[in-house]
Amino acid sequence: MTNTTSVPAVDIHGVSRIFAARKGPGVTALDDVSLTVAPGEFVSLIGPSGCGKSTLLRLVADLDVPTSGSIEVFGKPARQARIDQDYGIVFQQAGLLPWRTVAGNIELPLELHGVGKAARRRRAAELITLVGLSDFASHYPDQLSGGMQQRVAIARSLAESPSLLLMDEPFGALDEMTRERMQNELVRICAETQAAVVFVTHSIPEAVFLSNRVVVMSPRPGRIRSIVSVGLGDVSGRGEGLRENEGFFHSLSEVRDLLHGDDAAGASENQAGARGVETR
Numbered sequence: 001m002t003n004t005t006s007v008p009a010v011d012i013h014g015v016s017r018i019f020a021a022r023k024g025p026g027v028t029a030l031d032d033v034s035l036t037v038a039p040g041e042f043v044s045l046i047g048p049s050g051c052g053k054s055t056l057l058r059l060v061a062d063l064d065v066p067t068s069g070s071i072e073v074f075g076k077p078a079r080q081a082r083i084d085q086d087y088g089i090v091f092q093q094a095g096l097l098p099w100r101t102v103a104g105n106i107e108l109p110l111e112l113h114g115v116g117k118a119a120r121r122r123r124a125a126e127l128i129t130l131v132g133l134s135d136f137a138s139h140y141p142d143q144l145s146g147g148m149q150q151r152v153a154i155a156r157s158l159a160e161s162p163s164l165l166l167m168d169e170p171f172g173a174l175d176e177m178t179r180e181r182m183q184n185e186l187v188r189i190c191a192e193t194q195a196a197v198v199f200v201t202h203s204i205p206e207a208v209f210l211s212n213r214v215v216v217m218s219p220r221p222g223r224i225r226s227i228v229s230v231g232l233g234d235v236s237g238r239g240e241g242l243r244e245n246e247g248f249f250h251s252l253s254e255v256r257d258l259l260h261g262d263d264a265a266g267a268s269e270n271q272a273g274a275r276g277v278e279t280r
């Protein structure tokens with residue numbers, strides 16, 4: 001048997017994605033991107049709007065296929081990992097079924113994969129506790145706040161105990177206070193589940209607070225400009241106090257400077273792109 005500790009959670013090798021246009025050369029969304037994510041590691045992708053963050057996440061999830069290059073998830077082709085349900089996925093919109101309760105929504109993936117009723121109930125109850133919604137198991141989505149709905153989406157993505165979570169701006173639609181609370185929660189959840197995370201965000205503080213490494217991408221064509229290792233210790237040990245920490249501010253400015261590297265060149269298109277990123 002292979003030693004699973006040495007197999008990366010995600011291995012992206014020389015990946016490009018070109019979207020064909022009806023006329024002309026098409027859009028190069030990603031150009032020669034390579035990135036390895038270790039098991040249990042938290043990696044954020046940050047960059048201006050349209051730089052290919054969602055495209056990259058979709059490729060890892062096998063919701064799209066690269067034009068060239070390869071992607072492996074736990075040593076398997078992305079397609080196989082999807083079939084094996086090796087990852088959970090969370091988008092900006094919770095995407096809950098309005099006619100199902102909180103518990104019913106969390107049970108859905110288990111139901112689709114033939115898990116028996118009693119086991120489903122048990123697992124849903126566990127996850128509801130994990131995401132702090134114990135009093136809301138039989139509520140319906142429209143009775144919940146945006147933050148609570150996102151908790152349900154996170155619980156649902158964890159239903160099958162994936163070793164990898166793919167998150168595309170999961171807190172992007174939440175107000176700032178809820179967002180910080182959700183970040184604190186996510187740190188705790190990741191410590192409990194030991195899952196690796198690939199996390200797409202527009203927010204520099206969010207990326208730094210959550211990540212072992214922050215991948216800074218450049219606009220069109222999407223490439224990795226730089227990777228910042230956040231030297232703030234184990235992600236699982238991070239708490240509210242970290243946001244006032246000097247090392248935190250140091251990493252913020254490091255990421256910010258890398259993101260705004262374009263502006264020095266004075267290209268107006270790049271400046272417009274950089275505005276898509278929250279620097280505060």
Ligand SMILES: Nc1ncnc2c1ncn2[C@@H]1O[C@H](COP(=O)(O)OP(=O)(O)O)[C@@H](O)[C@H]1O
Nearest residue numbers: 019027028029048049050051052053054055056
């Ligand atoms: N299905 C698609 N067809 C054509 N172009 C696409 C498609 N998906 C994304 N793109 C283009 O690829 C680029 C990257 O998009 P995306 O990955 O959504 O960026 P981000 O998530 O960083 O904002 C953009 O220029 C976008 O218009």
Ligand SMILES: [Mg+2]
Nearest residue numbers: 053054055168
């Ligand atoms: Mg996106």
